[in-house]
Amino acid sequence: MPVIRSMTAFATAQGTADATTWVWDIRSVNGRGLDVKVRLPDGFSTLEGEVRRKISAVCARGNITVGLRLNRAASDGVPEMDQDRLDIILGALDQIQDRAFEKGVTLGQPTAADVLAQRGVLVTRPTDDTDALIEPLTTDFDAALSAFIDMRTAEGATLHDLLTGQLNEIETLTAQAAEAAKTRTTAQKSQIDAALARIADQTLVEPDRIAQELALIAVKSDITEEIDRLGAHVAAARDLIATGGVVGRKLDFLAQEFNREANTLCSKAQDKTLTQIGLALKAVIDQMREQVQNTE
The missing domain is CATH 1.20.140 (Butyryl-CoA Dehydrogenase, subunit A; domain 3)
Known part of the structure; x- marks a missing residue:
């Protein structure tokens, strides 16, 4: 039976894989045409084209916003040294020591622990393969989109x-x-x-x-x-x-x-x-x- 649909709707879908969890949310309000805004975390830009394609296939009008919130456990990943950041910190320490010497001020030498404590020197790189998350993320997006269309139809x-x-x-x-x-x-x-x-x-x-x-x-x-x-x-x-x-x-x-x-x-x-x-x-x-x- 043919039906009319509302342009106002909202839907979410949640998922998890290993130590990573995520939430999709899709929401829309009325609009003259179809305007889709997609907000994805860094590293997942390849999903944007697929998200837009899927929405365009089932929606003709409305201002639609799609968001993906990703959360990785703090313990997930391997600590690594950011060499560029380390060089910047060491260079800054040298400048401080030189300036202090010119002013006749004696400073104690920083320890390795002091250097590692500086923000950005020691970073944690996630161990999970971003590509491996694409399939479960896509599956959960499909679920959110289905619920979104159901709400549009109910409205x-x-x-x-x-x-x-x-x-x-x-x-x-x-x-x-x-x-x-x-x-x-x-x-x-x-x-x-x-x-x-x-x-x-x-x-x-x-x-x-x-x-x-x-x-x-x-x-x-x-x-x-x-x-x-x-x-x-x-x-x-x-x-x-x-x-x-x-x-x-x-x-x-x-x-x-x-x-x-x-x-x-x-x-x-x-x-x-x-x-x-x-x-x-x-x-x-x-x-x-x-x-x-x-x-x-």
């Missing part, structure tokens, strides 16, 4: 229900507007007849001129086209939701069209009841647009 089911309910409400309000327009037309006719009677008692007005003015009033206040277009937009939106897939942009365009028709209806209302219905329409349409913004 999409909620969006489906919300949008369907809002379209039903728009349809009901549109029908009420059509009925209110009929009542308004009857009231307007009575008002115009009374106004014409008053004018006829006071001045001579050509019948053709009266007919033209009446026709102009009728055109300016007629909302038949707005009612018809609102109905057509409801049908189109329902078709999109039933079709499923990546329909967010099309629904957003329809929401703009809904709003345009509701604004025109309010401007033509000239009636308290019809104005209230138009404002209610605008409120529901605004709510619908908020949900559409999260639809992939």
